[in-house]
Amino acid sequence: MHNDHGRRGPSRRTLLTAALTVPAVATGTAAARPLRALIATNEPWGTYHVAPLLAEAARRGWRLTQLVPDLSQIKPGDPVPVATPGQAPPADLIVVTGAGDWPLECADRFHRLPLAASALAYLGPAEAPGARRLRPRLRAVTASSRAEARSFGGYLGTHRPIKVVGSPQTDDLPARAPERDLVLVITSVTRDDETGGAAPGTELLRASAERLQAAGKRILVGLHPREDRSLWDRYEISDIPTLRASARAEAAIGIPGTIFPLIAAVGTPLVGCTDPALTVPEYLLSVCSTTIDDPARAVQAIAGAELPPRSVIDDAVGPIGGSTARLLDVWAKVA
Numbered sequence: 001m002h003n004d005h006g007r008r009g010p011s012r013r014t015l016l017t018a019a020l021t022v023p024a025v026a027t028g029t030a031a032a033r034p035l036r037a038l039i040a041t042n043e044p045w046g047t048y049h050v051a052p053l054l055a056e057a058a059r060r061g062w063r064l065t066q067l068v069p070d071l072s073q074i075k076p077g078d079p080v081p082v083a084t085p086g087q088a089p090p091a092d093l094i095v096v097t098g099a100g101d102w103p104l105e106c107a108d109r110f111h112r113l114p115l116a117a118s119a120l121a122y123l124g125p126a127e128a129p130g131a132r133r134l135r136p137r138l139r140a141v142t143a144s145s146r147a148e149a150r151s152f153g154g155y156l157g158t159h160r161p162i163k164v165v166g167s168p169q170t171d172d173l174p175a176r177a178p179e180r181d182l183v184l185v186i187t188s189v190t191r192d193d194e195t196g197g198a199a200p201g202t203e204l205l206r207a208s209a210e211r212l213q214a215a216g217k218r219i220l221v222g223l224h225p226r227e228d229r230s231l232w233d234r235y236e237i238s239d240i241p242t243l244r245a246s247a248r249a250e251a252a253i254g255i256p257g258t259i260f261p262l263i264a265a266v267g268t269p270l271v272g273c274t275d276p277a278l279t280v281p282e283y284l285l286s287v288c289s290t291t292i293d294d295p296a297r298a299v300q301a302i303a304g305a306e307l308p309p310r311s312v313i314d315d316a317v318g319p320i321g322g323s324t325a326r327l328l329d330v331w332a333k334v335a
Contacts, residue, residue, distance in 0.1 A: 118142040123151060134156065135158055145167075178268070183250065219235040220248065247268070255278065260288070274292070
């Protein structure tokens with residue numbers, strides 16, 4: 001009979017320690033604590049792009065910190081945690097939303113962190129001059145929809161697979177309840193500032209709003225977070241986010257932007273105001289019933305506004321519901 005009693009085997013403490021440590025090795029250090037992410041956007045102080053992620057991040061116990069050059073443009077009570085690069089907390093990864101000067105500077109500053117790129121606002125399909133500096137480090141790229149993925153891939157100059165996760169803003173779409181003769185006017189930004197550039201077309205949009213009001217329409221204005229409020233104070237300005245306000249409108253008119261596909265997803269038809277100096281991805285125009293470049297056409301365009309085919313909306317919007325969770329799952333894999 002073979003007898004092992006003479007050998008000294010592993011102690012109970014050794015076996016217990018091994019049992020406890022193996023899962024940690026298998027799942028990585030990120031499993032041991034909540035993830036910590038730094039985020040740098042093309043609009044350095046534009047915290048409104050990160051705000052929709054906060055609820056899901058809090059549910060997971062994650063810490064998201066937006067990197068800003070300084071605190072000069074941060075309003076008191078802004079819910080998005082911010083920090084300058086010099087004061088940034090320890091992190092597991094850095095996420096850039098574009099290849100503008102500020103994201104590039106932050107990516108260089110935190111060159112040891114894993115890097116992801118996520119489209120949280122529309123970007124044109126032309127390759128950004130600084131994109132080549134990001135490409136070798138990118139571990140994942142996300143976009144809200146197939147259409148945005150095509151545009152974001154061109155912007156980054158990459159043919160790598162882009163994960164389509166949906167838009168965090170569609171996680172809680174409002175139920176549409178249109179009010180008779182109510183038109184939502186969706187503004188962009190009239191003037192460049194340190195946070196970002198302007199979109200041409202404001203004068204066209206203002207003149208269109210005047211024509212619509214003269215024709216008996218009620219005007220509700222959905223302000224871009226950086227727009228000059230005084231330009232629109234003759235009308236009712238929505239005190240709720242523009243996407244939620246769109247549920248009240250029979251139709252919407254504005255300068256095509258990131259929110260256009262989301263409003264189409266609510267079920268509100270859109271008219272786009274286009275300026276010769278304005279360049280936007282084709283998919284933002286695709287969700288419009290029509291586009292106008294003359295305010296004299298505004299009344300007729302709104303009267304005949306209708307939604308595009310469902311296939312066009314699906315291509316431009318992406319999956320609805322659970323989008324923030326899908327986005328953060330990608331970030332977790334990067335970290």
